[in-house]
Amino acid sequence: MENGDIARVLGETADLMEIAGEDSFVVRAYRRAANTIEGYFERVADILSAQGRKLTDIPDVGAKLAIAIQQIVATGTCERRDALLEKFPPTALEFLRIQGLGPKGIALILEHYRISTMDELERLCLEQKLRVLPRMGAKLEEKVLRSIAQYRQRSGRYLLNYAEGVAGELAAALLQVPGVEAVTPAGSLRRGRETVGDLDLLVTGPDANAALDRFIAYPGVTEVLGRGENKASAKVGREGFQVDVRALPPASFGAALQYFTGSKDHNVALRARAVKMGLKLSEYGLFRAADDLKVAGETEAAVYAALGLAWIPPELRENLGEIEAAAEGRLPQLVELKDLRGDLHMHTTETDGRASLEEMAGAARERGYEYIAITDHSKALAMANGLDEKRVVEFARRVRGMDRNGLGIHVFSGIECDILKDGALDLADDALAELDLVIGSVHSHMNLETAAMTDRLLRALECPHLRILGHPTGRLLLQRDPFPFDFERVAAEAVRRGVWLEINASPERLDLNAPHIRMAKSKGARFTISTDAHHPKHLAGMRYGVVTARRGWLTPADIMNTLPLDRFAEALKKP
Numbered sequence: 001m002e003n004g005d006i007a008r009v010l011g012e013t014a015d016l017m018e019i020a021g022e023d024s025f026v027v028r029a030y031r032r033a034a035n036t037i038e039g040y041f042e043r044v045a046d047i048l049s050a051q052g053r054k055l056t057d058i059p060d061v062g063a064k065l066a067i068a069i070q071q072i073v074a075t076g077t078c079e080r081r082d083a084l085l086e087k088f089p090p091t092a093l094e095f096l097r098i099q100g101l102g103p104k105g106i107a108l109i110l111e112h113y114r115i116s117t118m119d120e121l122e123r124l125c126l127e128q129k130l131r132v133l134p135r136m137g138a139k140l141e142e143k144v145l146r147s148i149a150q151y152r153q154r155s156g157r158y159l160l161n162y163a164e165g166v167a168g169e170l171a172a173a174l175l176q177v178p179g180v181e182a183v184t185p186a187g188s189l190r191r192g193r194e195t196v197g198d199l200d201l202l203v204t205g206p207d208a209n210a211a212l213d214r215f216i217a218y219p220g221v222t223e224v225l226g227r228g229e230n231k232a233s234a235k236v237g238r239e240g241f242q243v244d245v246r247a248l249p250p251a252s253f254g255a256a257l258q259y260f261t262g263s264k265d266h267n268v269a270l271r272a273r274a275v276k277m278g279l280k281l282s283e284y285g286l287f288r289a290a291d292d293l294k295v296a297g298e299t300e301a302a303v304y305a306a307l308g309l310a311w312i313p314p315e316l317r318e319n320l321g322e323i324e325a326a327a328e329g330r331l332p333q334l335v336e337l338k339d340l341r342g343d344l345h346m347h348t349t350e351t352d353g354r355a356s357l358e359e360m361a362g363a364a365r366e367r368g369y370e371y372i373a374i375t376d377h378s379k380a381l382a383m384a385n386g387l388d389e390k391r392v393v394e395f396a397r398r399v400r401g402m403d404r405n406g407l408g409i410h411v412f413s414g415i416e417c418d419i420l421k422d423g424a425l426d427l428a429d430d431a432l433a434e435l436d437l438v439i440g441s442v443h444s445h446m447n448l449e450t451a452a453m454t455d456r457l458l459r460a461l462e463c464p465h466l467r468i469l470g471h472p473t474g475r476l477l478l479q480r481d482p483f484p485f486d487f488e489r490v491a492a493e494a495v496r497r498g499v500w501l502e503i504n505a506s507p508e509r510l511d512l513n514a515p516h517i518r519m520a521k522s523k524g525a526r527f528t529i530s531t532d533a534h535h536p537k538h539l540a541g542m543r544y545g546v547v548t549a550r551r552g553w554l555t556p557a558d559i560m561n562t563l564p565l566d567r568f569a570e571a572l573k574k575p
Contacts, residue, residue, distance in 0.1 A: 009076070121148065174201070179210055180205040180210065184204075194548065218234075252297045273309075309323065316553065371412060378415055378417040423462075437467055469501050475509065475511050504532050
């Protein structure tokens with residue numbers, strides 16, 4: 001590990017300590033050490049490996065800091081940092097990248113509002129809730145919003161729900177134009193990619209071109225990039241999200257939709273197939289190479305059929321065997337949103353949720369679900385007011401009592417139990433035995449080495465009460481990479497022990513991803529799709545989990561919460 005990396009971790013620890021309101025002398029000590037090490041002429045790792053050398057010889061490094069630095073060199077983090085990250089949202093360090101806040105500002109926000117994502121921080125600003133806090137105002141809100149936009153621009157990618165929201169708003173505006181009949185998203189949004197780089201909208205109708213003028217005059221457009229005969233491009237919103245709008249004639253709409261949906265690899269393979277058949281495929285249609293006679297183009301289905309293929313769902317178009325499967329009649333009947341009969345991961349005001357059990361149950365009932373599981377946090381997540389053994393048992397009894405009294409939906413008592421650093425679950429076995437459903441999730445110590453993290457998860461799978469491995473890779477899209485572990489080995493062990501793998505539908509997670517889903521399915525894994533909802537409106541995010549499952553080639557039979565209530569209740573009982 002290089003000195004700059006060590007300095008960064010020390011600095012992050014100092015920031016977290018300041019957010020926690022810890023001794024300012026200790027905070028300054030960490031920052032001084034970080035500054036010294038970053039510019040130190042000698043590698044800290046070399047000092048540690050040299051005989052007779054001590055870290056305390058480095059200016060501003062005392063005995064306690066030397067221990068922390070040794071931990072950082074060995075593991076990439078230190079115990080103090082990990083302990084603080086257990087206390088605050090994982091995104092606390094991301095908030096520190098937002099100009100205008102700083103540790104004290106973040107501490108103030110976390111004290112008054114239970115936020116955990118950048119989207120929630122943005123909503124606070126948009127709802128003008130920062131300005132009511134001490135030492136904050138309207139100008140700070142504006143500065144934070146600008147900084148959030150810049151932060152997202154640096155990544156160059158946008159969450160699926162953000163892209164979907166922009167597409168919906170623009171489609172609504174363009175459909176008001178006389179002569180416009182349909183506005184269809186294409187590109188990575190249509191394929192359900194977990195993040196989107198830009199947005200393609202295809203417009204059809206007798207006067208589709210009129211939509212281009214309406215688009216570049218749209219109030220949300222911040223920069224017009226171009227306006228041609230059939231296409232207009234612009235940056236939209238504070239984030240500068242690029243949108244391309246294309247006006248298409250009905251005769252070539254299907255070919256254009258196929259072309260602009262992609263992916264690039266899928267299209268290359270499809271064009272190669274066309275050439276072998278004496279055909280030419282482009283965004284304008286499918287033509288005979290010999291005489292340019294148009295064979296298909298009005299609909300996607302006709303294009304695929306003319307190529308001897310079943311229509312391929314957009315989520316599968318990544319050139320990962322879908323063309324061969326379509327040619328041989330082997331495409332799976334992918335899961336659909338209507339197949340889901342319950343949501344198995346949600347939180348209430350008992351911990352860090354924003355609605356009561358009754359409110360969450362009512363919202364799920366309105367969505368047509370047969371059952372839900374209430375899975376609040378366990379005590380290790382102190383910042384979320386996690387449940388200890390006594391509260392778990394009491395809450396389970398309360399859930400069962402309410403369920404008997406009739407909520408119009410069956411409610412399973414559950415817990416999202418922390419998987420501790422050593423792989424043990426956060427609650428005692430007798431408390432877990434009181435529950436209908438136990439989800440085990442990692443929320444801390446995410447910087448373990450691959451072998452250590454693998455062992456941690458394998459030990460967690462040994463718990464006889466564990467039924468679901470929650471958001472298995474721990475990633476937060478555009479914020480935090482997955483933690484390293486031997487996924488194939490863990491998935492195989494989960495299958496052996498009858499533990500299901502969660503597809504977390506939160507658009508900030510979408511964890512598992514499609515490659516992991518396909519690998520786990522090949523091992524015989526079973527899955528659940530759940531929203532991890534902290535508010536009734538979050539239940540609508542189930543569709544993002546379904547899209548992700550479809551990208552992993554899953555059918556209803558692969559997903560446990562497609563089962564009717566009686567069969568699901570029976571499946572909960574481990575063999």
